[in-house]
Amino acid sequence: MARIEMYTTAICPYCVAAKGVLKSKGLEYSEIRIDTDAVKRDEMLARSGGRRTVPQIFINGELVGGHDDLVAADRSGRLAQLLGRDA
Secondary structure, three states: OOOEEEEEEOHHHHHHHHHHHHHHOOOOOOHHHHHHOHHHHHHHHHOOOOOOOOEEEOOOEEEEEHHHHHHHHHOOOOOOOHOOOOO
């Protein structure tokens, strides 16, 4: 099973939307709140190449990006590839 990590904040509508996309596909993910943990925020910045917006989504350690990137990956078949599924 793919390991999905999502850096989020409590009041981010794009985070809610990205969670909805993943839930609609029956995918489990770990949520990492950066608004309550500065160390995790710094970790996100380092892993994402300096991206400051949330969500930042990683699948098996590979950066997918934010909500729009997740939707684009789903439409292009890249999400299925990252998950190890047939497109």
